[in-house]
Amino acid sequence: MASSAARLAVFFLILLADAVVPSLGSSYVVGDVSGWALNVDYSLWTYGKTFNVGDNLGWIRPKHLSVRLYPVPSRRLIMMRQSNSGSEQKRPYTKKVFRRKSPKNVSFGPSVAEESDSENSNTDDIPTTNLETMSGKSVETNGAVNAAENKSSTNLETMASNSVETNGAAENTGNSNLGINFNSVEKNGEAENDNSRKLVLSKQNQSMSLNADGGLVNSNVHIQDLIAMIRHAEKNVHLLNQARICALEDLEKILSEKKTLQGEINSLEMRLAETDARIRVASQERLHVELLEDQLEKLQAELSRRGGTLENVHDIIPNDDIIQSLSEEVNLLRTENISLKEDLKVLKAELTDMKGTGEIVLLMEKERTYLESSVKELERKITVSQEDVSKLSTLKSECKSLWERVEHLQSLLDKAAKQADQATLVLQENQVLRNKIEGMEESLEEANVYKISSEKLEEYNVLMQQKIKHLDERLQRSDEEIHSYIQLYQESVNEFQDTLTILREESKKSKLAEPANDMPRKFWSHMLLMIDSWYFEKKIESENASLLREMIWKRDGRIRDAYMECKEKNERETIRTFLGLISSVDRPGLHVVHIAAEMAPVAKVNCKDESDLISRLLLKVGGLGDVLTGLSKALQQKGHLVEVILPKYDCMQYEHVEDLRAKMMFESYFEGRMFKNKVWVGTVEGLPVYFIEPHHPGNFFWRGQLYGEHDDFRRFSYFSRAALELLLQLGKRPDIIHCHDWQTSFVAPLYWDIYAPKGLNSARICFTCHNFEYQGTAPASELALCGLDVSHLNRPDRMQDHSAHDRINPLKGAIVYSNIVTTVSPTYAQEVRTAEGGKGLHSTLNSHSKKFVGILNGIDTDTWNPATDIYLKVQYSANDLQGKSDNKEALRRQLGLSSADVWRPLVGCVTRLVPQKGVHLIRHAIYRTLELGGQFVLLGSSPVPHIQKEFEEIANHFQSHEHVRLLLKYDESLSHLIYAASDMLIIPSIFEPCGLTQMIAMKYGSVPVVRKTGGLNDSVFDIDDDSIPVHFRNGYTFFTADEQGFNSALDRAIYHYKNDSDSWQQLVQKNMNIDFSWDSSALQYEELYLKSVARAKAANRS
Incomplete structure (x- = not known):
């Protein structure tokens, strides 16, 4: 009890000292008292009033008073804190890449919020240290101490980056030799310290009670000693300010140094370990605090029960040595506590930076890995590219030489093609000439026979005329002379008859060895059928029938003569006559x-x-x-x-x-x-x-x-x-x-x-x-x-x-x-x-x-020939195209179309209206032709009901139109006239195995407009296709079976017709001269027949 009373006396003496040099919101920490610390926070209403404890004295009114007991750390922990504090001063600060702010007003330990009537008054369990960290390369520290109010200011700013700017003024109102308060200074502003003063008393192995409402205590401590303690505290404050300035200078030097990123991470890991240890200590201290609070409540209860007086207080005041030791311990704990809080804040800030830095490092590692892989890939591609370039250099030269060869071969091919075309034309002309020559030779041989006889007759006629004249002159001279001339004339006539008989016999002999080409084909067909009927009726043997057929194949003249000779004979005599003709014959064909x-x-x-x-x-x-x-x-x-x-x-x-x-x-x-x-x-x-x-x-x-x-x-x-x-x-x-x-x-x-x-x-x-x-x-x-x-x-x-x-x-x-x-x-x-x-x-x-x-089909040029066509109004040929214009005019009159514009193009279409023929394009052609200023004529009908109905509706729509006529029927004679009258004929088939209408159209001078498919692709070649030799180009083609493709062909055809009539005329004439007969097709079939028969004979021989 005595020791407790002594410690309370110390408490009141400190309060009295503070009354001498009063300040607002002071905080005191008193040294170790049996392992416990007493923290007293209070605030005063006014500055400069006389201090006294108790409401009944009336000369001071405390606004707030709170008392807390903290467990005092052990000696080992204090030494550890001193060691950490010493190392903290030596610890270097490294440059930060990113600028980050540490959390402000971080406090460690339990805190209790108290009520306050003033906006500038708040209470914390542990004094707060504000730390502001900023990135930069310069440090500016401006402090301002308010001397008028005798206030000491202590500002400490910790910079964790290369650049920190801090502008502010801190006003510290604490004036005590027992405590130091560090307050944060915010950028571009002033901050006043509003923390309440704290007084901490330690207790060791004892309980302690305090009666806040007790009377005034008389102290044995002299006033002079207290004043000396206060002055000593002021000196300590001054020294701390100087130390702060030195620390800031040292900090400015430390910030200029640069460390590597790995060193900083290692340092932060060490600090983190230390922080963890300190946090564990703080948690232990918190437990001790809770115990002290319980004991404090017990002490307060005991004091109130005993009703302590001033005498009890005098009894518990310790001597000067105890006060001195307590003060030293209080200062030591305060310093260590402040250092610990500063370290915690710095470590937290650095920990935050470390986490951000770690993320950045991971990102940079990923980016570095990606870049390394990209570099390797690029190096590989560069290597491959270099190899390709080396290969390309050789390939370029080879390609160049190949192109030269190709061009040379192309030129040779073009020359060969031209020569082949010329040779083909020459061969065709030679074949035609050969046929004509053979016919002419045959005719010439026959003519020579008659020529000889006619020449002799002419000679005899001349001679006879001369003789007659001579006889007329000498008629009156003598009848004897006339008689002699008559005898001479009779002798000449006999001689002429003998000569004529000899020539006829020779002509018959020569004709027996030659084929009789003067008979029509149906004659020889009739002969074949007659021989077949004799054989079928068993009237002749098989061998005889075969020999007679061979003579008919050769068109032997003896067959003709025998037939002419047996016209009036019966069948038996006729058979006997034909059998007499049988001889060994050579078979001419298949x-x-x-x-x-x-x-x-x-x-x-x-x-x-x-x-x-x-x-x-x-x-x-x-x-x-x-x-x-x-x-x-x-x-x-x-x-x-x-x-x-x-x-x-x-x-x-x-x-x-x-x-x-x-x-x-x-x-x-x-x-x-x-x-x-x-x-x-x-x-x-x-x-x-x-x-x-x-x-x-x-x-x-x-x-x-x-x-x-x-x-x-x-x-x-x-x-x-x-x-x-x-x-x-x-x-x-x-x-x-x-x-x-x-x-x-x-x-x-x-x-x-x-x-x-x-x-x-x-x-x-x-x-x-x-x-x-x-x-x-x-x-x-x-x-x-x-x-x-x-x-x-x-x-x-x-x-x-x-x-x-x-x-x-x-x-x-x-x-x-x-x-x-x-x-x-x-x-x-x-x-x-x-x-x-x-x-x-x-x-x-x-x-x-x-x-x-x-094999491309041909057409029957006997049936389809404008020069001999009986269905045309006017027959014409490639050398006389006026007849084509006349047929065009005749068709217009017959169908009731307008003839106002003679040169208006007439587009024709002769077809079956089935899907294969491109019905949708035929329908489109009607309207497109009108848009291009032409006339359209359609001849044909459809087996498909809905197509027939559709075109019937179109026909009804254009029934009285002057430029369109649809004839949904088949008319042989009208089809011939449309071929002859139309300038163009459209065949937009979806597929067309061969097609004959395009050949007939060209034979009649109508330019075809077709889709490139089947036989159309083999017989019609586009005028504008440069890949086709010019002499083969004969029409207009398109590929896609749609309206755009068809328009491209029809538009070009009508444009050509309207704008280049001379070229169009040449195109019409060229098309009419193209040979679409069966001769070339039959020749290809003949070659196939002969090869197949030859292979069969070879197989039979083997």
């Missing part, structure tokens, strides 16, 4: 038999109207009828024996068949039994034709139409077998059997599986497909109807359809079993070998590509 479903002009239907004609597809499927007739005539003209076998339809145009007659009957197999067939013979366009009429209850070919029946597979499989049976029955041994389209595709497998073993094995099979859209597929079981083995043929590599395993594809069978496979243009042959164009047969065609070839 025997070709065409088996087809149609032939122009006979295999066309007599339809009731043109809509029926189009809708039933009864004209020509892909131009088959025209191709068959034109090719056969061309082959016949080259000296080959050509025969045709057709079904006998009820809708044939018999007026085009000459000498049609029923000749024989034969039987053929079908559906497991034999059926009779009647054979009709006749000539069509000079070609011998056999018509087979089946006597089958199905009436296969008496349907009023060629195609489109539900049983077409059965109809044409029957016909195919009947045709081969006819060849076998007639004993014919043809070299080539040429079949057309799927309707006769059964011939190939029938020939090799059934008829070749029977002896009909001399022929090679040629198959031509005119349109791969039509393939005639059917259930596999129906193939057995004609006698073929279904199990043998229903295989993927033979006749099995790609769509199903139980269906047969006749077209595929023809491709597999034929020796030659052709289609109607080279471009179409390439198109059908693709998945889109082949319609499922592209793989089969590619497998048999060696025997597959495209």
Whole structure:
């Protein structure tokens, strides 16, 4: 109790000393008292009043009083703090890259907020140290001490970067030798220290009680000693200010030094460890504080219970030595506490900087790694590039030399092409000249015979005239002289007759060794049919029939003479006469038999109207009828024996068949039994034709139409077998059997599986497909109807359809079993070998590509010739184009079109209105032609109802239009007139295997505007295409099947017509002179025939 009273006396003495030098918001810390510290915070209302404790004295009114007890750290901890404090002064400051601010007003230890009536008064458990860290390269410290109020100011600013600027004025109101308060100075402002004064008393191993409301205590401590202590505290404050200035100078020097980033991180890690240790100590101290507060409450309770007096206080006041030791311990603890807080703030600031720096370092490490990888990649690319550059240097020289060679070769190729073109033209001209020369030689030989006789007759006539004159003069002289001249004349006449007889005999002998080319082709066809009928009726032997056929193939004049001689004889005498002509003959050509479903002009239907004609597809499927007739005539003209076998339809145009007659009957197999067939013979366009009429209850070919029946597979499989049976029955041994389209595709497998073993094995099979859209597929079981083995043929590599395993594809069978496979243009042959164009047969065609070839069709120049066309108003030629203008005017008058502008371009279109023909582009062409200032004429109709209806509506819309006319029908004569009258003919087909209209148009002087597909691409070459030789350019083309592509071609054509009439005239004349006849196409077929026959003969010999 005595010691407790002594410590309270010290407490009141300190209060009394503070009353002598009063200040606002002071804080005192009293030294160690048995291991405890007492912290007393208080604030005064006024400055300069007399200090006293207690409300009842009245001369001072404390605003706030709070008392806290803290545990005093142990001696070991104090020494550690001193060591840390010493090291803190030596610790260097390194330069910071980034500028960061440490948190302000950081306090360690427990705090209790107290009520305050003043805005400038607040209480903290531990004095606050404010630290401001900024980045920079200079340090400015401005301090201001308010001397008027005798206030001491202590400002400490810690800089953790290279550049710190601090402008401020700190006013420290503390005036005590027992405490030092460090306050923060904020940038560009003044801060007053509002912290309350704190008085801390230590307690060691004892309890202590304080009665805040007690009376005034009389102190044994002299006033002089207290004043000395105060002065000593002021000296210490002054020394601390000087130390602060020195520290700031040292700090300025330290900030100039530079350290590496790794050193700073190591230093911060050490500090962090120290901070952790101190935090642990602070937490321990906090526990001690809580214990002290409990003990303080107990002491207060005990003091109030005992009712202590001033005498008790005097008893507990310690002596001077105890006060001195307590003061030293208080100062030491205060200094250590302040240093600890400063260190904590600095460490926190540096820890924050370290974290930011660590993140930056990680980012920089990542960036460095990425840059290193990029550098390595760039180095690798540079190495590769250098190697490529070294290679390119050699490649450039090689490329340059190659380009020079290519240019040289190109020039040689151009020269060779030109020479080849010239050679081709020369050969064509030579061939024409040779034919003319041969004809002229024959005519010349005949003329020479008659010339000799005529010259002699003329000589005799002259002589006779002279003699007559002479006789007239001498008539009156003497009758004897007249008689002698008459005798002389008779002798001369006899001599002339003898000479004429000798010449006739010589002429007959010479004619026997030469072919009789003066007879028409139909004569020789009639002879062949007559010989075949004699053989079929068993009137002549097979060898005799063959020899007579060979004489007919050679067009032997003896056949003609024998026929003329036997006109009035009976058949037996005629046969005897012909058999007398038989001798050894050389065979001049090939025997070709065409088996087809149609032939122009006979295999066309007599339809009731043109809509029926189009809708039933009864004209020509892909131009088959025209191709068959034109090719056969061309082959016949080259000296080959050509025969045709057709079904006998009820809708044939018999007026085009000459000498049609029923000749024989034969039987053929079908559906497991034999059926009779009647054979009709006749000539069509000079070609011998056999018509087979089946006597089958199905009436296969008496349907009023060629195609489109539900049983077409059965109809044409029957016909195919009947045709081969006819060849076998007639004993014919043809070299080539040429079949057309799927309707006769059964011939190939029938020939090799059934008829070749029977002896009909001399022929090679040629198959031509005119349109791969039509393939005639059917259930596999129906193939057995004609006698073929279904199990043998229903295989993927033979006749099995790609769509199903139980269906047969006749077209595929023809491709597999034929020796030659052709289609109607080279471009179409390439198109059908693709998945889109082949319609499922592209793989089969590619497998048999060696025997597959495209040959462009021709046109019959006898039928399509503007110089001889009977349907035209005025006939014309390339050298006389006035007739074309006349036909244009005639068509305008006939259709009711305007003739005001003679030079207005007329665009024509003759076609079937089906999707294949590009119906949407034909419709667009009508309006586009009007926009470009032209006239448009359409001839054709559609089997598709909605297309027909659409064009009927368009036709009605333009019914009275002066520049548009749509004729939705088929008219043969009108089609000829449109070809002749139109300036341009459009053919915008989506696909076109060959097409004949573009050839006919050019023959009639109409420039074609076509899409580049199929045969159109092989016969029409764009005027503006520089990659094509000029002499081949003959029209306008486009590729994309849309309106933009079509416009590009039509616009150029009309622009050419309007703006360069001379060039247009030359183009028309050039097109009219192009040879689109069957001669060149027939020559290609002839080469294929001969090669195939030669291979067959070589195989037979081996």
